[in-house]
Amino acid sequence: MAHGPAKGIGRWIFTTNHKDIGTLYLWFSFAMFLLGGFFAMVIRAELFEPGMQIVRPEFFNQMTTMHGLVMVFGAIMPAFVGLANWMIPMMIGAPDMALPRMNNLSFWILPFAFAILASTLFMEGGAPNFGWTFYAPLSTTYAPPSVNYFIFGVHIMGASSIMGSINIIATVLNLRAPGMTLMKMPLFVWTWLITAFLLVAVMPVLAGAVTMMLMDVNFGTSFFNAAGGGDPVLFQHVFWFFGHPEVYIIILPAFGVISAIIPAFSRKPLFGYSSMVYATAAIAFLSFIVWAHHMFTVGMPLTGELYFMYATMLIAVPTGVKVFNWISTMFRGAMTFETPMLFAIAFVILFTMGGFTGLMLSIAPSDIQYHDTYFVVAHFHYVMVAGAVFSGTAAVYYWLPKWCGKMYDETMGKLQFWIAFIGFNITFFPQHFLGLAGMPRRYADYALQFADWNMVSSIGAFIYGAAQLLFLFNVIRTIVAGKPVTEPKTWEGAEGLEWTLPTPAPYHTFSTPPEVK
Amino acid sequence: MxxxxxxxxxxxxxxxxxxxxxxxxxxxxxxxxxxxxxxxxxxxxxxxxxxxxxxxxxxxxxxxxxxxxxxxxxxxxxxxxxxxxxxxxxxxxxxxxxxxxxxxxxxxxxxxxxxxxxxxxYDTTEAEMDVLITGYQWKWQYEYLGEDVSFISELSTPESEIYNTADKNEHYLQQVSQPLVIPVDTKVRFLVTAKDVIHSWWMTEFGVKRDAIPGFVNETWARVEKTGTYRGECTELCGKGHAFMPIVVEVVEKDEFATWLSEKKAEVAAIRELTSKEFSLEELMTTGEAAYNRTCAACHMANGEGIPGVFPAVKGSAIATGPVTDHLSIVINGKTGTAMQAFGAQLSEVDLAAIITYERNAWGNSTGDVVQPIEILNFKQGQ
The missing domain is CATH 1.10.287.90 (Helix Hairpins)
Known part of the structure; x- marks a missing residue:
């Protein structure tokens, strides 16, 4: 018979329960989100005015690098793995993840990976300072000694991601309740299934890239060293072969979350379910064949440049399909605007704006002017922050009552939303102007004509940062002192197996599989 | 309703x-x-x-x-x-x-x-002149191919403005020691490369951005239709001086360019003359201090102490206080696998001699050695 969790710290260290591990992932990713956010605050504080005020340029580069690495690998990816752990078994009617012990391992190596990465800040020569894209030879021949720790950390993160993905694939393919056919799965499960395949495919490529770096740094090889017959551009091809699918790895589960929340608060089924599944698969496929659009200025041959431009423009089609479907879902629904819905709507608007700038960036000749400027910084923060982070926040507010049996305070949730929404736009919208006017990214200091918008952007960043502290406060207050809720269905329009379970969800659920009609 | x-x-x-x-x-x-x-x-x-x-x-x-x-x-x-x-x-x-x-x-x-x-x-054919652009940490070198004219162009904004002890001038961080000069209405082909890490040469007004990659020579071009001073920047992260290696291009009338080029050639010849001149320790120390602060201080710092763990100190170092030939070798040829560049190709014999003399006598490195420009030339030719 089902039993409750173990007592004390041992519960968390030895747990194989998908809910416990989901919780661990979510708290870990939030801690990393605050750490990465702190680095961003240092960056924005330094860029508040022209001139060097707070840090030295070499430390500034460490901050941009660590901000990117911690946010991508420490905050966003584990947050969605956490959501997957919590929700996938409950959504498909499974008792737990298929490989619970590996689940424990894949989480518990992560804190070590990030402890190793963070420790480089205190090393002689400083933390990695070559950008989160770590282009060779800046990251090999010219790297600080801490690059070895960085490589080791990336290897561990990769192993964790691969194990997590195998687990998700095994769970989704094997543990679905009777009657839950693939085309009946919630879209969040579909997007994660596809994401997991992407991860299994590209994390080894990243591991290969950093291993070649390790060889170049320590064992005298010349994979990326032109003087020894190697090729610095090869690094970029390998990196972006990983890196481009990586950005879809980050955004696809977010699509899944939004596809759950919008129908719930529109009280109307998701429009075009099967086209959503096909669009997700199409995006995943395209993600493998467009990588060199990050490299339009490296001097590729004309034919290569043309091919990557055309292929990249194509991504707009399936992405557009998704946005049109979400809006058709809202159309003629009976909408209410609770906090999760507000974040979901903001996601659709802001992610679409990021999609527009993405389409602009795909035009190779124009990209000559946009490349490596603040226009790109604005673009990917619109898709990553307003995309992944907003949808993650929406997911937490949406499922929090189910997780802990307590209701968050709606006014406080809405307050957080508006501060985050306004702060985000004040931060990143002016960065479009900065980039178009000619400010390159990763600049520790800038010319005077960029001063005003940088100051606006910094003020916005501090507001957006404050919104995250409010988020932390809201979540803790809900857990400690939220109004208890017991009905299985928190939201009137919510659909799916997770809402058939008692609230809060018991430690073990679906010990006997439900029947899906 | x-x-x-x-x-x-x-x-x-x-x-x-x-x-x-x-x-x-x-x-x-x-x-x-x-x-x-x-x-x-x-x-x-x-x-x-x-x-x-x-x-x-x-x-x-x-x-x-x-x-x-x-x-x-x-x-x-x-x-x-x-x-x-x-x-x-x-x-x-x-x-x-x-x-x-x-x-x-x-x-x-x-x-x-x-x-x-x-x-x-992508159409770089039928160019009327070629300029080789080489990126270094953290400056640009421009070489007019076939003209025997080449110079380094680096940031000329003083440290005092960057570190807020002086008011910032109008062209803060967008001014250089020597701008690239090209003629108007002329198809100029830019050959872009780098000697250390990847840089990227971006001149917004020309619609030109090309990565400067060690071991590769990328081609691009511009035919500028209006004379004037244009300002651009490095757009590929290249280390701590990434924000501090701007690009300035002066576009001038064709005849003005011809005059400039011949003056430049005369200047090069004059510097060559100086190579055979004998300098005093004081002269070399003065020139050396200025050249060191311009070229070397970004890594080895103005006080010669470097940055521990990243850039070694010159003050009290084995090279700066040991045999002169070792010192010449490392400055002229650089050190493979490190950020230490081969300055033999970047600086004049006079500057090299002055810098080495300065390094051997400043900050308590009192070797008393005086290195003359001719010794540099002999060293270069002897290897």
Whole structure:
């Protein structure tokens, strides 16, 4: 018979329960989100005015690098793995993840990976300072000694991601309740299934890239060293072969979350379910064949440049399909605007704006002017922050009552939303102007004509940062002192197996599989 | 119920109206806030790029207005609080096909001008002159191929402005010791490469951005139609001086360029003359201190102490206080696998001699050695 969790710290260290591990992932990713956010605050504080005020340029580069690495690998990816752990078994009617012990391992190596990465800040020569894209030879021949720790950390993160993905694939393919056919799965499960395949495919490529770096740094090889017959551009091809699918790895589960929340608060089924599944698969496929659009200025041959431009423009089609479907879902629904819905709507608007700038960036000749400027910084923060982070926040507010049996305070949730929404736009919208006017990214200091918008952007960043502290406060207050809720269905329009379970969800659920009609 | 919706709609209109009035006013006010849009530039290519940028921008605006328009309409009208009952439609193959095909057609239309711009951008044939651009940490070297003229162009903004002890001048961080000079209305081919890490040479007004990659020589070109001073920057992260290696190009009339080039050649010859001159320790120390601060202090620091763990100290180092030949070798040939560049190709014999003399006698490195320019030349020729 089902039993409750173990007592004390041992519960968390030895747990194989998908809910416990989901919780661990979510708290870990939030801690990393605050750490990465702190680095961003240092960056924005330094860029508040022209001139060097707070840090030295070499430390500034460490901050941009660590901000990117911690946010991508420490905050966003584990947050969605956490959501997957919590929700996938409950959504498909499974008792737990298929490989619970590996689940424990894949989480518990992560804190070590990030402890190793963070420790480089205190090393002689400083933390990695070559950008989160770590282009060779800046990251090999010219790297600080801490690059070895960085490589080791990336290897561990990769192993964790691969194990997590195998687990998700095994769970989704094997543990679905009777009657839950693939085309009946919630879209969040579909997007994660596809994401997991992407991860299994590209994390080894990243591991290969950093291993070649390790060889170049320590064992005298010349994979990326032109003087020894190697090729610095090869690094970029390998990196972006990983890196481009990586950005879809980050955004696809977010699509899944939004596809759950919008129908719930529109009280109307998701429009075009099967086209959503096909669009997700199409995006995943395209993600493998467009990588060199990050490299339009490296001097590729004309034919290569043309091919990557055309292929990249194509991504707009399936992405557009998704946005049109979400809006058709809202159309003629009976909408209410609770906090999760507000974040979901903001996601659709802001992610679409990021999609527009993405389409602009795909035009190779124009990209000559946009490349490596603040226009790109604005673009990917619109898709990553307003995309992944907003949808993650929406997911937490949406499922929090189910997780802990307590209701968050709606006014406080809405307050957080508006501060985050306004702060985000004040931060990143002016960065479009900065980039178009000619400010390159990763600049520790800038010319005077960029001063005003940088100051606006910094003020916005501090507001957006404050919104995250409010988020932390809201979540803790809900857990400690939220109004208890017991009905299985928190939201009137919510659909799916997770809402058939008692609230809060018991430690073990679906010990006997439900029947899906 | 409908009147309630109308009321909501009216409420929404107020901020929209305010925005439409405030927009132009803001645009006027923000003129001093720098440019909000991409430059049109001064070349054929940069204008083509600008036009593409504006076409795709307006396409996005139109799609955005339509899509967000439907969404916002729906958000105000299809509300439960207005008593609206949800419909139950959730599928339509026809619309799915429509909104797959229509965007695809728009993209095909867009691909045509983009392709022709790219063809133009890649056409480096029939260039009238060639300039080799070499990126170093953290400066540019310009070499006029076939003219025997080559010089280093580095940031000339003083440290005091960067570290806020002096007021910043108008061209803060966008001024260099020696700008690149090219003639107007001339097709100039730029050959772009680097000697250490990857840099990227970006001149916004020309629509030119090419990565400078060690071991590769990339080609690009510009035919500038207007004389003037143009300012650009390095756009590939290249270490701590990334923000501090600007690009300045002076575009001058053709005859003016010819005069400049011949003066430059005479200058090169004069510097060569100096190589055989005998300098005193004081002269070398003065020249050396200036040259060291310009070229070496970025890594080894002005006090010679370097940055522990990253850049070694010169003060009290085995090389600067040991045999002179070792010192010559490392400065002239650099050290493979490190950030120490081969300065033999970048600096004149006089500067090299002065820097080495300075390093051997400053900060308590009192070897008393005096290195003359001719010794540098002999060393270079002897190896």
């Amino acid at each position: 409908l009147s309630k919706a109308k009321l909501l709609f009216a409420r929404m209109l107020v901020p929209l109206l305010l925005l439409s009035v405030a927009g132009p006013v803001m645009a006027e006010k923000t003129r001093h806030w720098g440019d909000l849009n991409m430059t049109r530039g001064v070349t054929d290519v940069s204008r083509q790029i600008y036009d593409l940028h504006m076409i795709i921008f307006w396409i996005c605006v139109v799609i955005g207005v339509l899509v967000f328009g439907v969404m916002i309409f729906s958000m105000f009208v299809h509300r439960k609080s207005l008593g609206y009952k949800a419909a139950n439609f959730h599928e339509s193959t026809t619309v799915e096909i429509a909104w797959t095909v229509v965007p695809a057609l728009i993209l095909i239309v867009m691909a045509v001008p983009a392709t022709s711009a790219l063809l133009n951008l």
